[in-house]
Amino acid sequence: MEAPLVEVRGLTKEYRRGDEVVPVLAGLDLDIARGDYVALMGPSGSGKSTLLNLLGGLDQPTAGHILIDGVPVEALDSDELAAWRARSVGFIFQMYNLLPVLTAEQNVELPLLLTDLSREERRRRARAALALVGLSDRATHRPRELSGGQEQRVGIARAIVTDPLLLLCDEPTGDLDRKAGDAVLDLFDALNREAGKTIVMVTHDPRAAARARRTLHLEKGVLAREES
């Protein structure tokens, strides 16, 4: 049996607020297989965004282990983490987080600046990623010239342009209307089923969660239940 892509063991995260210790994740165990599509749901403060940040190496756990494709993420230092993120993880944010001074193509090209690829090859790949999300004709547009749905699709193109192992999405449809949200979810479906991408998505939207293969419900920092 193939080892899971993501193995989380005893994951604990606490924040300090003055003298008070605020527990967010309390000894969480979780496996995510390659090619899986997981929705994380739960009330505010349940720890789902914190879990996503820890999986992406954006934050350090208080205790526990995160093994992603054999890499112990919690043991990497700041530079190693940056390099690992660039290589292995694609992030998609609720508010898209595109750089407003760059065109759509330049935004998608950003992660490729960290590679040894030539300028021509970077541009070729950026254009290919934009074509994949259906925005070839918007390559030279800046974010303010795009709709919310288009901005999010540029965000998706930026996330997949390096062909990462894992896509981490934080409320990707949270700021979109139903039609644009559906288009984004269609893209995730295609990326998961046709390209075999492993996706972990935090969402409050049951319709979005219904598209995933598995839905994990977090409550008070622990896994409350799972639906397939």
Next chain:
Amino acid sequence: MPVGALALLPLLGATLRRHRLRLAFTIASILIAFMLFGLLAAVENALTAGVEVAGQDRLISTNKVSLIAGMPRAYLGRIREVAGVRRAASLNWFGGIYRDPHVQLVVFAITPNYFDIYKDFTIDPAGLSSWLGDRGAAIVGTGIATRYGWKVGDLVPLKSNIYRRKDGAGAWPVRIAAIYRSTVQDPNTVFLHYEYYNESITYGTDQIGWVIEQLEDKNAGPAIARSIDSMFANSPSETKTSTEKAVAQSFANQIGNIGAILTFVVSAVFFAMLLVTANTMAQSVRERTPELAVLKTLGFTDRAVLTLVLAESLLITGVGGLLGLGLATLVTQGMAAGLRSVLPFFAIPAAAYLRGLAYVVALGATAGLLPAWQAMQLRIVTALRTS
């Protein structure tokens, strides 16, 4: 995965285009500061050029009362007898005018051995010989010769705004015997024979302005200076003998301590610029906090983010500084022609350009350091929450 500086260039360009007006104002402020620096450096160079070319083996004796009070010409012969003095020559300020009474020429009446002491004048030997053999002749610099179209053999009527001729004639006709070249001396000077000047003036006859002594041993300067001054102690014309450099410095200081003025003005301006640039950078980083967090999320290292912000700061000061120095160069070149007679060395020296470049780097690095450090220290999760 190391991030090369080149990878940051596309980002740098885009970032700088974000607030074009603010960027233009910041660069304009820096430009003005560096232009001021360049112009002041040119003024300092012009006023202290004499200090830089002053010889180590030369002393200058003047009247103790003042540089412009003369001494009896007999002093020259007595000074020549002082042990350790190899040669001594005298100079008198003539106060020369040619055609335009508002343009003061630099004209000296000198003893013939003057050019034996100053070897940094290049003079055609035949011309020098011609000058030595004709007391009505003059040696002039390439600068003034070019300006007035003088050629060897021309007869030039010079007037003085200090002296009158005994015979009532309005001018001293002098024949151009030679045109000197020099890379270190003022190329706009006219040298007359002391005898020609002395025999024709109505007052101040047999007085000399100052004496230049060339020494056998440059280390004996203080002792020889004491010997000369003690020789004329308690006489109506006591002397003050100093190194040539000290005299040139004191001459420059009559206008003020140029170095101190320059340092003060430049320090004040650069401090203001530091605040302006640092404020621009701090604002720029504050506005881009979520974007910097996104860059880190995508895999840009803390060091890359630090480099990006520092490079931005250095680029702003670099563009402003280089434009300022360039503009100062154009302005000094434009003004140099008009100032040639009063400030022959009005130009920005190479050392000032190097100092300016050092200031560019120091200003950029200092202004950018704190914002860059803050950007480097950004916690991704916290910074993303501010978006």
